[in-house]
Amino acid sequence: MSRPSNTPESRAKTAAKRPSPLLVHASSTPDPAQARAFTLAGLVTIAAYAVAVLAIQMRAHPVGDVFTETDFYGAYAEGARLIQHGKLDPSRYGVIGPVYEIALALAGAIFRDLYVAAQALSLAGMIVTLWAWQRLWTVRANAATACAGLLLLVVNGQFLRWGYSVTTDAVALALQSLALLLLLGRTLTPRRAVTAGAVAALAFLTRYSAVALLPAGLLAVLAGGTDTPRERRREVALAFAAGFAGLVLPWMAYSFASGARTTFQLHHNIAYEVFARSRGIAWDTYQREMQPQFPTPWSVLARDPGAVFARMALNVVEHFRLDAEKVAGLPLAAAALAGVALAWRDGALKRFWPVLAAAALTFLALVPAFHSERYSLPLLPVWATFAALAFSSPLLALALDAGRGRRVWLKALLIALPLALAVRESAALQRRTLALLPVEARTLALETRGEFRPGDKVIARKPHFAFYAGLTPVPFPFADSLSQIASVAREQGVRWLYFSWPEAEMRPAVSFLLDTTSRVPGLRVVRAVKDHPAVLYEILPGFGPEPEWFIDSGIRELHRARAKLLVDRTDWRARVYVALYERRLEHWEAAQQLLDEALPWAGEDPELYLLTADNLAQSGSPGAARTMLDRAEPLVGGDPRVALTRGWIAAVDNDPAGAARWWRPLIEYTDDARTLYRMHDVFAATKDGAAQAAVDAKLRARGLKP
Numbered sequence: 001m002s003r004p005s006n007t008p009e010s011r012a013k014t015a016a017k018r019p020s021p022l023l024v025h026a027s028s029t030p031d032p033a034q035a036r037a038f039t040l041a042g043l044v045t046i047a048a049y050a051v052a053v054l055a056i057q058m059r060a061h062p063v064g065d066v067f068t069e070t071d072f073y074g075a076y077a078e079g080a081r082l083i084q085h086g087k088l089d090p091s092r093y094g095v096i097g098p099v100y101e102i103a104l105a106l107a108g109a110i111f112r113d114l115y116v117a118a119q120a121l122s123l124a125g126m127i128v129t130l131w132a133w134q135r136l137w138t139v140r141a142n143a144a145t146a147c148a149g150l151l152l153l154v155v156n157g158q159f160l161r162w163g164y165s166v167t168t169d170a171v172a173l174a175l176q177s178l179a180l181l182l183l184l185g186r187t188l189t190p191r192r193a194v195t196a197g198a199v200a201a202l203a204f205l206t207r208y209s210a211v212a213l214l215p216a217g218l219l220a221v222l223a224g225g226t227d228t229p230r231e232r233r234r235e236v237a238l239a240f241a242a243g244f245a246g247l248v249l250p251w252m253a254y255s256f257a258s259g260a261r262t263t264f265q266l267h268h269n270i271a272y273e274v275f276a277r278s279r280g281i282a283w284d285t286y287q288r289e290m291q292p293q294f295p296t297p298w299s300v301l302a303r304d305p306g307a308v309f310a311r312m313a314l315n316v317v318e319h320f321r322l323d324a325e326k327v328a329g330l331p332l333a334a335a336a337l338a339g340v341a342l343a344w345r346d347g348a349l350k351r352f353w354p355v356l357a358a359a360a361l362t363f364l365a366l367v368p369a370f371h372s373e374r375y376s377l378p379l380l381p382v383w384a385t386f387a388a389l390a391f392s393s394p395l396l397a398l399a400l401d402a403g404r405g406r407r408v409w410l411k412a413l414l415i416a417l418p419l420a421l422a423v424r425e426s427a428a429l430q431r432r433t434l435a436l437l438p439v440e441a442r443t444l445a446l447e448t449r450g451e452f453r454p455g456d457k458v459i460a461r462k463p464h465f466a467f468y469a470g471l472t473p474v475p476f477p478f479a480d481s482l483s484q485i486a487s488v489a490r491e492q493g494v495r496w497l498y499f500s501w502p503e504a505e506m507r508p509a510v511s512f513l514l515d516t517t518s519r520v521p522g523l524r525v526v527r528a529v530k531d532h533p534a535v536l537y538e539i540l541p542g543f544g545p546e547p548e549w550f551i552d553s554g555i556r557e558l559h560r561a562r563a564k565l566l567v568d569r570t571d572w573r574a575r576v577y578v579a580l581y582e583r584r585l586e587h588w589e590a591a592q593q594l595l596d597e598a599l600p601w602a603g604e605d606p607e608l609y610l611l612t613a614d615n616l617a618q619s620g621s622p623g624a625a626r627t628m629l630d631r632a633e634p635l636v637g638g639d640p641r642v643a644l645t646r647g648w649i650a651a652v653d654n655d656p657a658g659a660a661r662w663w664r665p666l667i668e669y670t671d672d673a674r675t676l677y678r679m680h681d682v683f684a685a686t687k688d689g690a691a692q693a694a695v696d697a698k699l700r701a702r703g704l705k706p
Helices: 008-017 032-059 070-084 099-111 114-140 143-154 157-164 169-184 190-204 208-222 230-257 266-275 283-293 297-303 305-328 330-346 349-366 377-392 416-435 439-447 464-469 482-492 501-506 508-514 553-567 572-584 588-602 606-618 622-636 640-652 656-666 673-685 689-701
Strands: 399-403 406-409 457-460 472-475 496-500 523-529 534-539
Touching: 032 114, 032 143, 032 157, 070 099, 070 114, 070 464, 099 114, 099 169, 114 143, 114 157, 114 169, 114 349, 114 377, 143 157, 143 377, 143 416, 157 169, 157 377, 157 416, 169 190, 169 208, 169 349, 169 377, 190 208, 190 230, 208 230, 208 349, 266 283, 266 297, 266 305, 297 305, 305 330, 305 349, 305 377, 330 349, 330 377, 330 416, 349 377, 439 464, 439 496, 439 523, 439 534, 457 464, 457 482, 464 472, 464 496, 496 501, 496 508, 501 508, 501 553, 508 534, 508 553, 553 572, 572 588, 572 606, 588 606, 606 622, 606 640, 622 640, 640 656, 640 673, 656 673, 656 689, 673 689
Parallel strands: 457 472, 457 496
Antiparallel strands: 399 406, 496 534, 523 534
């Protein structure tokens, strides 16, 4: 028997027959068993998201925030109640349609509590969104892509936040997602196209930017992006447009017939973006001072056409950057951009270009407005689409032989990186969001409901308190004085004034109302809370004139500083200001507590070090004072206050000789009466008659008795 050859040629032939343990490009042939597993994993992912949102809603989100969720308390809840009583008032919907409020009214009939109903709508909307995109990804790609897309969506911080918030966003997103699924999910017949158009119309009547679905759908049909025979594309496109118009036009006709007018306020978004926000002007200030200057879109353009077009061009770049950073997150955005390139190379882009076109049109619809993460929420599934394609594309798969004919895609395992980073960012976002909830409004309202009479009104910056207290809300006026607030209260018969941290931030001229020690005439403190500060006042006769202390600018700033401390614990300058007042009263311990709280936030501030060292000396802690002074001295050099404080430290430490050495050169420098009296005692104890006489002369010059 001859032995096998071991020549280089034979080894090469053997290696060629042996399968490679690593393939750069893998096969995309679907495995039915794996497809079922990925589909099941996707459904489990949706269920896990639902459980997480429900847990947040039940345990950590008892009240809506003072930003976007304000619309629920100030508009949507009232509109839903009207609909429940059979009244649909078109005048309420100048910018949007009634779809969300109708849905809220129906949900409210089930849950009774409209806030709980709104939470249920948000959760249901996000579940529908996830299901719709899972179906769309599976049909247009495969179950693995769908599973990857779902994972990338549910860990995204914005997707989680708007799932538990009481806003229109989840419902609008669900309707837009369903419209795309109907358009792109399977063969598009005229009947299915009508349904898709109607769902797109419902999305538009929930969120104006969803109008982008109309041109996006028509483009997809006519350009071959849907599964529609060429000879039927025009018919199907007309059916889609008819479905859209079949809901929008009757609503508009009903609105006009009822005397209402569709008053799109988009031009105010543009005016604010161009002429206010770019100059650091807040929205409230724009509404008060600038909004009347722009009654029509043409008035905005006429003011400065160049500035308008320049701002819009800049917004294209700026919005894309912010979408990548704040909505998608940079890891997901990077994966999505890579996914677009891979989809172009492996052919997936031919199946997903209608999704990309819809995203582009939606993006352009949002360009005129200021950037908002929730406005851009409909773009998030598109980011996830192409990121999922990046990880599920057979190109650059790096498929490793796992035995028994199975291969593991090393590239697919890289999805763990953006998932982990997104989880971390999401956790931080939820902490920030939930920490700012005005839980005090609900708590204070429920605790004080016994004080109110039917028909009572309350002035408040946000309507949350009125909602839970059962009061009629009156918007907080653009007030710079108590008299302006009092005037509104008299004109509208308001009995209550609710003042919390949002009022203090937006109306800084009267922020002292947050400090109950201000004792404003005509206001009775009913109840106050310090954690998430808020005060409920009863408005009594005599409210309006400024308090007597108002003429003293120092006391005015004291009350404002105390209000700042309640709102922002990191405002160390406000703490120092209050500490200085406590020192004037010789409340050394109270001052020291404030100074100790200020130190961690002030950095290496020499003035604070000097003040703290002096206060420690005054309060009888010479050792701590000496340590603090040692930190200050290198920062202030030869400042005479260092020697002055060292003298105090020696005096407090029962070292009159040491105090005399430090103080003797500073007699002429010193004007503080407390220090001069202590110098008198020190020089008397050390029998330094000349120094004692100089101190006594200075006391007499100030009209003080030695």
